[in-house]
Amino acid sequence: MFSTRFLVLQVLLAGCALAVIHDCNNFHNGVYNLRYCDFSNVFVTHDAEDIVFRSEYPRPYYFEFNDSKLTEIPRILFSSFPEMQNLEVAKSQVENINKYTFEHAKDLRYLNLSSNQLTVLNNFVFKGCDKLVRLDISNNRISEIKPNALGDASKLDHLDLSSNLLEVLDENLFSKLILLSYLSLANNKLKVLPDHLLDNCTLLAHLDLKDNQLQTLPENFSKNMIYLRTLNVDSNRLTSLTIPQQLTKLFASKNRLSSVYAVEPDKSQLYTLSLSKNQIAGITNITMLESLGVLDVSFNPVGALNLTAFLKLRKLVDLNLEATQLTRLEYGLFTQQTKLRRLDISYNFMRKIDLTVLTSTPSLEKLFVDGNGLLEINYELVPKLFPNLTYLGLFANAWNCSYLAGLVRFCNNKGIEVSSTKTYGEMLHMTNVQGIYCAGSDSDRVYFQPSTAIRHDDDNLNQDKDVQLELIVGNISSTEFEYKLMVELLEMIRTVNATNSGRLEEVRRIAMGSERGCTPIHATGYQVFIMLILTFILVINVGFLLYVHYNANARRTIDQMIIFRRGETASVQTQLEEF
Template identity: 70%
Template sequence: MSLPQDKSAGMFGLRILLLLFLLPIYHAIIHDCNHFLNSVYTIRYCALTNISVTHDAEEVVFRSEYPRPYNFEFYDSRLTEIPRIMFTSFPEMQNLDVSRSQIENINKYTFEHAKELRYLNLSSNQLTVLNDFVFKGCDKLMRLDISNNRIVEVKEKALYDATKIDHLDLSKNELHDLDRDLFSKLNLLTYLSLANNKLSMLHDNLFDNCSMIAYLDLKGNRIHSLSDSFLRSLIYLRTLVIDNNSLTTLKIPPQLTKLFAAENNLTSVYTEDSSKSQLYLLMLSGNNLADIKNITTLESIVILDLSFNPIGPLNLTTFLRLKKLTDLNLEATKLGTLEHGIFAQQSKLRRLDISYNALRVIDITVLTSTPSLEKLFVDGNEIRAINYEHIPELFPNLTYLGLFANAWNCSYLTTLVRNCNRRGISVSPTKAYGEVSHLTNVQGIYCASSDKERILFQPVYHDDDNLDREKDVRLKLMAEKLSATGFDQDSVVELLEMIRLVNTTSNSQLEEVRRIALHTDRNCEVPFASGYQVFIMLILTTILVLNVAFLLYVHYNANARRAIDRMIIFRRGETASVQTHLEDF
């Protein structure tokens, strides 16, 4: 009689064991990929929304209809830590964006299986420290963005395992100091941003092994000096951004092409040998420069901003050597007059800002030597009249004339504005000087009937509208777009490098052919000279065809890859596993 009871007890125990076995699976949290990118179904893209992972040990499962996506983005998520299971579930992952995900910590083995990861965005999280070897496993990582966190310390060997990084953003953190060996393994680094931290000094040997750096952003720190040896070691440095620091003197290295050094305490800017300088853009607004003799010897400069410096009167030879200038900003530099001949060599000048000086009278004919002028700012002076009748003949390309905050009589200003409007010259203020709608004005330009009623407006510091610094990081944006569209980034970069080498070699060969054509036999007859020209044209045509063929090859491969991806048929069995097969091509 006890047998049935024993049997029922055994069945009950078996059920308990089965329940305990299935319990972990039952509690596993499953997150499915959303493959829509900008409303387009993209099989290699995976968006994960409203994900919450408070500990890496949580039972979390990430699933995708397509078994091999490599571009992942998290939206509106809370990831105290990055779940390691992602890299084992998707071993082909190349791009991972976990920005704004409230990440507080990165474990040592988080990226142990991230063997294919190329781009990692950790910006706008809550990280405070990067420990040693934290990126162990990221053998192919090229771009790392850790900006806008709360990082106070980066350990000496934090980046030791990510030796292929070429783009690193550590801006908007709380860094006070950097270990001298922090970047010692980053031999391929070309872009580095340390902007908006609390750095007061940089070790002279900090970039000894990073000679490839071309773009260095140090703005918004507390740096009071940069040694000559520090800048000299960066032989490929082309753009240096060091706005909003505490520099008093600055020596410009010859390899620089762009220098942004506004809002410092600079009293001296110089170069060792101006004849070797490659600088074509120099931004020095908001400093304490009273003497600019060393600057005006840099003949390569094309864009020069000296605004908000106590420079004072200029002599006739100030800009004599700056024949390439196209953009000159002299706003708020305490100019009293402009003499005839001061811009005698600036025939290429397209933009001139002389606003907010002490100019009571301006004779347009002073600018006779600048026929290419497109924008002229004379705002904020004490000008009462301007000989505008000469504008059409002197400046046929003028499109904008800044007239705000001068001593205009309303009747005179109305006539001046009408004249400009008839000639297609815009006069509406482009700078945010203040609201004038409640005051007497003509097209937003303040005027008064008498000096007693006149209101004074203060100058406004502004960034020039034609100096978009994002142009300096076009390579970064291009690479990200290539990754998002499914191209093999390494192949494309290699192909473009091949094209560049072909063009370089071809240019050398063409120069040799041209030299032979001109010097081997000066007594050759005209038909032979024509033959050389035809030969050169054939070579040029061949180079063009080769370049087009390369680009068509890239385009064909990308289309073929997308076509194959579309032919993958997905089948789900009862166990919810994914099975795939390819149709005949």
């Protein structure tokens, strides 16, 4: 009996000796965090290898692998830490995910597998990921995704499949992702989207299809996506485009568009529209969208503008007409653009520009007149016309050097920037003032063609942040899960506000017309009743937000207590190991 026990003990000791042990590093950006666990220099060539992952604190939930090579993700990781919520396995040379990899990942919510070497996603590979809400598989080599690959991740909210080698997608691939709000298929090789690919993704708010080879979009592809707000189809091969009325941002530059059409433009919610570098010859359909605040039609053969072209665009704050073959600006063209802050009319054929044409745009902060072959400009009127101007683009014109020196000096004295903030337009190899080309004499003058134009950077086309959300969480230290709850709460409040305005309008019509036999007194009572209900809902939502914040503070307090106790006594795990 004794010899048998001794033999078993020897086998166990031999197994422990052969096992590869990796201890967790709890320091994140130099700060000790019990919930964070970093494993570095981990090498796994096969999932069946005998590996032990250990942590001093028994319940971390944020895990990250650095400087590691994992041909497969070890399943023992999830059985060792069943409360794992976040897993970062980026740049770890992962080549394969098998059917049982995540069977014990019951609490996993965020999974980052970006920048690995995956080539295919087989059916049911995410079986066990019942709570997964965010999945990033971008920058791999995936050329095929099986129809049921994502079926077990039905709670996904954010899915990134960008920068892969996808050419074809199964029509049912996203059929079970009914909670999906963000989807990126950017930078793949897609030529066609199946007609019913996104029919069940009714909550989708952000869809990124840029850098593919799409020639058309399915008819009514966004019909069921009533919450779709941002659509990016930059750098495809589209020739025509219909704008869904629920969109607030549409990016469709670098296509072959000659026709852009909006269904019921008076109901459109579109605020940002980018159509740069297409084949658009007329913008009449576009300027019917009264909600537009940012419009970019640069590098299109637009030509002469009708005097009433922008009459309905009273909300415009950013207008880009760079390289649109303009020859002049008519008086009255910008009569309604009192809110305009950025105007780009560079690289056109306007040899002369009278700034008084822009008298109705006193809010201008940035004005680009580069590349028009200008000899002079009535710059002495700038402070009076544009008291808020901070930048004036003057590059690639035909200035006389003496005249330009006076213009630049004037702008510097008025606090108006003229130097390029980017490597745009500077011509230091030619006669210049502060990098701006000028001619010493008429015989030396060079006229630059629009074909030499370089697109100006526009910050308004690169803003993906939610300003309202930043105001809410600006002073709150939260986990990603709490952040997501706040996003959902904010969207709920916005929906209530949007619904409220429609109902109030209906009440007003009832009161004015006494529809349905209802008197004005009844209509007012109905309005008060609706307002009370909406107020009650708002109070509940705010209470929920405070509850989430309170729980976060309580959890952080417990963590601090654990850190304090850690300094006095050894951890439970350490004691067990010593035993």
